[in-house]
Amino acid sequence: MNTDGSNRVQVTTSNEEEGYPVFSPDGKYLLPGTNYDGENNAIQNWNLTIIPADGQQYNVTDGADSRVIQLKVKGSDMLQENCDDLMTWR
16 A cells, blocks of 8 residues: 555455464564454463565465465464564564
């Protein structure tokens, strides 16, 4: 989308809920939270994924699109991590 909010384009699809996307500092990538779990409990969990910010559509369901990077803690097989609705790049 343009900086004024015009020209919106859907860039993710999945079997679950997605939200709170954050652009990388250089604007080349997008980090959306996917597969949200937390509506009915105190702990919010998201799968964190990275997709190119190129206007193409990506299926962020785990394993569905080889162009999507699924983030997980080093040494862990779990994709879902505890987090709130704020994500930042480091």
